[in-house]
Amino acid sequence: MSPLINIQKINTIFANRVGIFCYMLWKSAALSAYDMFSYYLVFCLQREKKNLQDLNGVFVFNVAEREHLDRPTARLIKEFDCIEESFMREIGSQYGIVPGSRENSLYSALWVAQALLRKGSIKTADKRILLFTNEDDPFGSLQDAAKKDMTRTTLQRAKDAQDLGISIELLPLSRPDSEFNVSTFYADLIGLDGEDLAQFMPSASQKLEDMKDQLRKRMFTKRVVRRIEFQIANGLSIELNTYALIRPTVPGAITWLDSVTNHPLKTERSLICEDTGALIQEPPKLFQPYRNENVKFLPVEIAEIKRISPGKLRLLGFKPLSCLKDYYNLRPSTFVYPSDQEVVGSTCIFIALHRSMLKHNRFAVAYYGASYHPQLVALVAQDEITSAGAQMEPPGMHMIYLPYADDIRDDEEIFPDTEEDAPRADEDQIQKAAALIKRIYVKDFSAFQFANPALQRHYAVLQALALAEDDIPETIDETAPDEEGLTRPAVVRAAEAFKHSVYGDSYDEESDMGKEKMSEASRKRKAIAENAAKDYDWGNLADKGQLKNLTVGDLKVYLNAHNLTVSGKKEALISRILTHMGK
């Protein structure tokens, strides 16, 4: 991704707005540590020129030691941070396109941007030019013929770029005195017509806001995880694409460095035979000790065992949604969406099934023969949900991985009171609980409204260290409970009422019920420990320095008896005992 900053009419306020936006965008891109993203910045219509093609009016912003099209470095971000001050001094701007000149800086800027994108890695899959401007009619000051000509060449340039797979996005910034009229020129440039044109302006300003909101997140390009065949019946298989919509995000990968030189290290993995110490080159066989011998397997055999209807999703039947219990879950779900790319007609069947499943409140049970991890899955249809023009939930099905018998545990059944029935709350207690729930009810909750505080902290620290900032910004833990809200008198009253109804008057929740219920075995152990502690003459042993003659177990007996920590090596234990004795 590469924003081309095309500033038609410069004033400090404008530069500032774009600047702040880019600064944030870069910051988040640096964190994303994702090779696909590349950023650079081109100013056009500048007094100074600085670009490879030596075209007038175009300024490519960069810092030393950085390729033009590369991920933003800390230095770039830092320097850009000060762009506001240096802008007029170093880059400067000129007003509009001067009549009579053959210079077309918008055209040149597109050319430079395209050239830069071309220079980037061939892997740069998603090439984008973001065009920021507050000038709706860049050639407005020109005369008819020249204007026509420039308009045409510029449009052709843009079209050529689009043909090469570079998308151009327009981010108009309205001036205070007049509305940005997209149809004057830019509609043609980005290929808008009819209805799209009407909707462009409102959605464009929304887009800027949206992009700002996304900034703290690592960005992912939409990609198909796997293409699978969904076999509905014999001879009726449709094509589905799977997508990972929800996956835990972890801090970026660790690179090991040499702490002296700060150079990255190369990891070498080698297999060594424990009997002979010889290095093993070929991929070894695998074995499982069984019946006092080692049963050997070839990796091929393991793959064969796991291969059950490979690459296919086989429909087994349908069940009502109420059969999908809350505890049938193992991993994050996968999203499936139909595709007509290879099998024409797939989407039609999928839509029909999707509608039926929604109508009858049913989910499909299917067997997914992924080669690495075949599993029984539930397919739950999800209808499209939009809110204010934005898609909140895409239409499609979610594949939920179901557990098997051995994956489900019945731990709730291990402590039944065999003599009496389990206590159940009575109507009054339930009423009190309901009252309390009503007091702390959140109406608009979204399942993913919280930022991960650990991750945010990680990013903040990393950024501060990378940019050599002095202090690490405080991150807000959004997951902290609303202490203030919970101490509102109404909430406190409801809580007290509920507490009274279930706990009664004289219940001290801090009193350790657990201790009383301590199992017989552990009580016995403790008794033995206490006796043993008395057996030795600890003081005497310590004086004579004979503590080291005792076993770690014996030492731990003393530590246990005096409620001290029992972790650590023997020396640590001895020194801890001595400290405790005051010696």
Next chain:
Amino acid sequence: MARNKEKLVLLLDVGPSMHGVLSEVEKLCSMLVEKKLIFSKYDELGVVVFGTEESKNDLTTEVGGYQNITVLQDIKVVDGDLVDTLQKLPRGRVDGDFLDAIVVGMDMLIKKYKDLHKGKKRLCLITNAIHPIKDSFEGSKEDQVMTIAEQMAAQGMKIESIVVRGRLSRDANKGVMDENDHLLSIFSKKTHTRIVYVDTPTSLLGALKTRRVTPVTVFRGHLELSPHMKIKVWVYKKTQEEKFPTLKKYSEKAPASNKLATHQVKVSYEYKSVDGSSTSVIPPEQRIKGYRYGPQVVPISTAEWDAVKFKPEKGIKVLGFTDASKIKRHCYMKDVYLFIAEPGNTRATLAVSAIARAMKEMNAVAILRCVWRQGQQNVVVGVLTPNISQNYKIPDSFYFNVLPFAEDVREYQFPSFNSFPASWQPNDQQQKAADELVQMLDLAPSGKEALLPEFTPNPVLERFYRHLELKAKQPDAAVPPLDETLKNIVEPDPELVAENKSVFDALHRHFELRQNPKLKKSSRQWYQEKQSGSNAHVSSGQAVNSIENQPPVKIEKIGDLTPVQDFEAMMSQRDNPEWVEKAIKELREKILALLIHSDEGDKYQKAVECVAALRKGCILEQEPGPYNDLMHHIRQYCEEKGIKSLPQLLASRDLTLISNDVTAEEARSFFVKMEPKPDV
């Protein structure tokens, strides 16, 4: 852990009415032992079969009675022979008495262990319970069962009954079955019991937990509703995937004569500096972790991190309650946790029960923030859903599912189904066919849910353990095919499909699928060929492989057959900038050759394709010169020869000059100028 050794007696009904499912029982029990051999080698096991003609047990010799019960295996530590014994269960000729068998099993456990090992002694009964048990000498059957159950509780024994019913025992006396069910349920009143009813062979295989896992709490402490209201809870895992066993690597280096060889392989990691000259291994203390920030790597030591990283306090806090519909089912991230009130704490149990029931009534869920342990470096936000217990012995509890954070959600946009063309929208008949399928291919007809996860065994693991057993006897045994009984898990039930034949016929009639003709050879076909190839012969598999992962073949010359592709391939060879120059030159020659050798313009189309490719390539490489030169050349050529169709073709494809060196006007009017517009 020797301390957790389980003592189990299997009580298996082998009477004539059970013969139909005995092969499944054999599989289930041998699987149980196979897993014990790997995961809990010191468990002890005895096997009792009932319904046999002969009788062989201690009680029949000591006190008489207890006919038709054979102790197949006295209680002993599990070993391989036990697997063989269980794989060849005798087929009995008499209808067995399960109560007698229970008494025999209890007697074995009592004689061997006295009243030790409380809670670790277990009886497992597999029967169909369709035959009446013998009347007792004194008191009713209920009293008899009651006495046995009390004795069992006193000895700290557990009993698990798997009752095979439904399709597997058709012509049975309803009254007898009800009576037996009632008798079995008495056990649950007195002692720790689990009764499971299964009606398909598949669910029979999943009915017995073949691997025993000691429950471990994730958290013990307070569930904080508000600073003023806390409930003591214990948290367990509710689901935890049983993974495919991690096999160890085998080394064949040790000589065969070495009887003590472990054949183990050690995996060692060495960190070396990348500078080509020195290959020194960097010791662990000299290593430091680096984190990426853009293209840079920022070194941060563990100590530095520890000083600044996120350190939440241990505890579970309620953030609020919300409507259950706000939480989509697909947002659940991980395996599931179980929250129970602290065992033995009646008031906590009451509090949990009250909250759970209130939540159920209001259709509400709670949002929780959990830090399970002190020193944990992240927090978990999740949703707590009520679990109202149906069994009056078991207290109410909660399930807890982890929810994603904002960073974990990728907001991809997908086209709305309504935006698709009409041909992709199902018509009324098609919709009706789909409706029929969704309703008729029913896996849960009137309460008899098939493929209930609780009773569905993992086919892959099942297959692995069977193969392991086969290999132990015969090291080169082939991978066995999937068991017939497990086919129902991976394929639709043939009976259900046959019942709904008309539905499927309608589906075939209304929906038409065809391969996209535009794709010559899809990746799917590649994949399938690869699969079948590797299946049949390794050699052919390799052959296909080599084609598929073709290392980009170097294109050294632009051929006649596919000049455009050759050109593109050549342009993308980035190892040497000369390729670009060469490619442009060769394609230019190819185009001119096509023009010259063209007979009445039959090769113009191909030439135009090449021109288009060249134009694109020249724009990409920022070299408009060669292309513009060629165009001038072509124009000249056409003018000389008076060819009109070619410029028309070029103009129609918008193949004008690249307009950087030349003015736009010149570019646009390049071909137009050359010839008057043809009359339309």
